[in-house]
Amino acid sequence: MDWNDILHFLTLARMKSVRAAGSCLGVSHSTVLRRVEALEAQLGTRLFDRTRDGYVLTAAGEQMLPGAERVEQEMAALARGVAGADERLAGRVTLTCCDGYVARLLLAGLRDMCAAHPGIELAINVDTRAFDLSRSEADIAVRTLRCGVQPPSHLIAQPLVPLVIANYAARAHADRLPTRWLGFEPADAQAALVAQSSHADLPCWGVFSSLELMVDAAHAGLGLVMLPTYVGDGEPQLLRLAQADIRHVADLWLLSHPDLRDNARIRTVRRHVAQVFADQQPLFDGRRGCFSHPAGADSDRPDGAQPA
Incomplete structure (x- = not known):
C-alpha cells in the first residue's frame, strides 16, 4: 500500500472536498481523486460517498481511518527523527503565525537572520487554527493563549510577550467619537470585556473576523475598537482613548516539537524569533513611544483621547 495514497485518503477525509484537499497537499483535485480511486481499487471497496456536504467516509473508510492515522503518526515521527539530526543551516523552516501583524513584524525582524543564513528558506503562513506539530504541519508556531x-x-x-488590549478610535473621526463598539467573535468574550470597560453602556455592532478588518472598520469611523496594542499603537490613523482600559488578556507563545530540538536551522530560527519579540516588548506590553505619529497630530486631539 502506497503511503501517498494513504495521505490523500486522510486529507480528503479531513477536508471533505477534493479541491480543499488538493490545496492542502499542493496538488490538483484530479490528483486527489486519482490517488483515492487507486487505493479503493487496491482494497476492492469504496471508501467515500459523495454527498451534498462533500466526501463522507463509508463504513469501510471509517474502519480504515484509525489505522491510516497510526501510519501517519509513524511516518511523521520518522521524518522528525531524520530532520532532528540535521546540522545544516540550510533548508525550509515552516513558521505559522496567529495573525498578519505578527507575520509582518517577523518578516522585518528576521531580515538580518536571512541575510546571515541564505541557505535557510522561510515558509510563513497566517492561521489561527491549532496546527498539529506532531504531523509536521509546521516546524514552529506562534500562538495566542489566554x-x-x-x-x-x-x-x-x-512564552514570548503579553497580549495587551486597549481602546482606539479613528483619528479622523475623533471630534465626535462613535457611540458603539465594533464587534468580534466570540461575542460572549467581547461582551465581558465591554461590561468591564469604561464605556460599558455602548452597544456592540457588526462582526469583523480579523484584526485587519477591525482596523479598516475603525478607520472608516464605524465604531470604537478594542485592539492589541501591537496593532493599535502601530496604526497612525488610530489613537488610544484616554480611558483605554489597558488589560492583559493573553500571551504569545513559541511552540515546536521536541523531536526537532537539535535541528540546526529550526533552532536558529526559534532563537531569532524569540529575539524579535524581546526587542519589541514595549509594543506588546502597551508602553508608549514605539511608533511616531504624524507631526502636529496631537494639537487637534479632542478631550477624552490621547496619543497612541
Missing part, C-alpha cells in the same frame, strides 16, 4: 492557559505539555513551549 492568561493562565498552558500549551500542550508534549511541545517545547516558550
Whole structure:
C-alpha cells in the first residue's frame, strides 16, 4: 500500500472536498481523486460517498481511518527523527503565525537572520487554527493563549510577550467619537470585556473576523475598537482613548516539537524569533513611544483621547 495514497485518503477525509484537499497537499483535485480511486481499487471497496456536504467516509473508510492515522503518526515521527539530526543551516523552516501583524513584524525582524543564513528558506503562513506539530504541519508556531492557559505539555513551549488590549478610535473621526463598539467573535468574550470597560453602556455592532478588518472598520469611523496594542499603537490613523482600559488578556507563545530540538536551522530560527519579540516588548506590553505619529497630530486631539 502506497503511503501517498494513504495521505490523500486522510486529507480528503479531513477536508471533505477534493479541491480543499488538493490545496492542502499542493496538488490538483484530479490528483486527489486519482490517488483515492487507486487505493479503493487496491482494497476492492469504496471508501467515500459523495454527498451534498462533500466526501463522507463509508463504513469501510471509517474502519480504515484509525489505522491510516497510526501510519501517519509513524511516518511523521520518522521524518522528525531524520530532520532532528540535521546540522545544516540550510533548508525550509515552516513558521505559522496567529495573525498578519505578527507575520509582518517577523518578516522585518528576521531580515538580518536571512541575510546571515541564505541557505535557510522561510515558509510563513497566517492561521489561527491549532496546527498539529506532531504531523509536521509546521516546524514552529506562534500562538495566542489566554492568561493562565498552558500549551500542550508534549511541545517545547516558550512564552514570548503579553497580549495587551486597549481602546482606539479613528483619528479622523475623533471630534465626535462613535457611540458603539465594533464587534468580534466570540461575542460572549467581547461582551465581558465591554461590561468591564469604561464605556460599558455602548452597544456592540457588526462582526469583523480579523484584526485587519477591525482596523479598516475603525478607520472608516464605524465604531470604537478594542485592539492589541501591537496593532493599535502601530496604526497612525488610530489613537488610544484616554480611558483605554489597558488589560492583559493573553500571551504569545513559541511552540515546536521536541523531536526537532537539535535541528540546526529550526533552532536558529526559534532563537531569532524569540529575539524579535524581546526587542519589541514595549509594543506588546502597551508602553508608549514605539511608533511616531504624524507631526502636529496631537494639537487637534479632542478631550477624552490621547496619543497612541
